[in-house]
Amino acid sequence: MEKDQLETQNTKKTGTVLETNIEDDIVIPVMINNKKLNFLVDTGSSVTVIDEKIANSITRPLLSSEIPQNYRQEFSNVTTVSGRLEGHQFTLLKPTTFTVGTQEINDSDIWVSLDLSLVTQSMGTKIDGIIGIDTFRRFNWKVDNDKKKVIISDTLPSASDYQA
Numbered sequence: 001m002e003k004d005q006l007e008t009q010n011t012k013k014t015g016t017v018l019e020t021n022i023e024d025d026i027v028i029p030v031m032i033n034n035k036k037l038n039f040l041v042d043t044g045s046s047v048t049v050i051d052e053k054i055a056n057s058i059t060r061p062l063l064s065s066e067i068p069q070n071y072r073q074e075f076s077n078v079t080t081v082s083g084r085l086e087g088h089q090f091t092l093l094k095p096t097t098f099t100v101g102t103q104e105i106n107d108s109d110i111w112v113s114l115d116l117s118l119v120t121q122s123m124g125t126k127i128d129g130i131i132g133i134d135t136f137r138r139f140n141w142k143v144d145n146d147k148k149k150v151i152i153s154d155t156l157p158s159a160s161d162y163q164a
Contacts, residue, residue: 015155017139018101022150026143027125031099032058037128040119041141045132046074048095048111054128055093055113062092062110071110090114100135101152108134 020028026041037054050058071092095108119127142151 015140015153016101016151017103017154018150018152020150022143022148023125025123025125026150027123027127028100028131028150028152030129030131032096038126039129039131040123040127041131041136043133043136045130047132047134048108049116049130049132050093050111050113051116051128052091052113055091055111059093059096059111062094066094067092068109100131100139103139103154105135105138 018028022028027038028041030037030039032054091113093111093113095106095111097104097106099105116127116129119130139152139154140156142153144150
């Protein structure tokens, strides 16, 4: 059996969607339109965020008639750690299909585009987007800070995997 086939079978058995190395922050590879992008994982973000330069090439702004009522209200008052965002500072986008490891995601409600250049600058790593809680909650995340690894799976981890 070839190595790729064996790895695919093992991934299916363990439920592993993605295993990747990390540094101080959890930045994972995400594929959109066959292009590998770096996404920061931020459970404090309500939705997935895409850098505005990339957003223009992969999707389009939502028409006001396409924005569900609950999002209209939620996005009328957006705050970040830096303060309040005005409507002209972000755009609500029509989501497109993207892939995290082996898992395709195509049912997001809404995306937001922002200028992420300051995030990239402050982290010293190119950040193309932010995985928000809307995507985070789909998976189980095991972060090993000693080994600098994150393992994302679509199955519940066994209690025997943990010392305490």
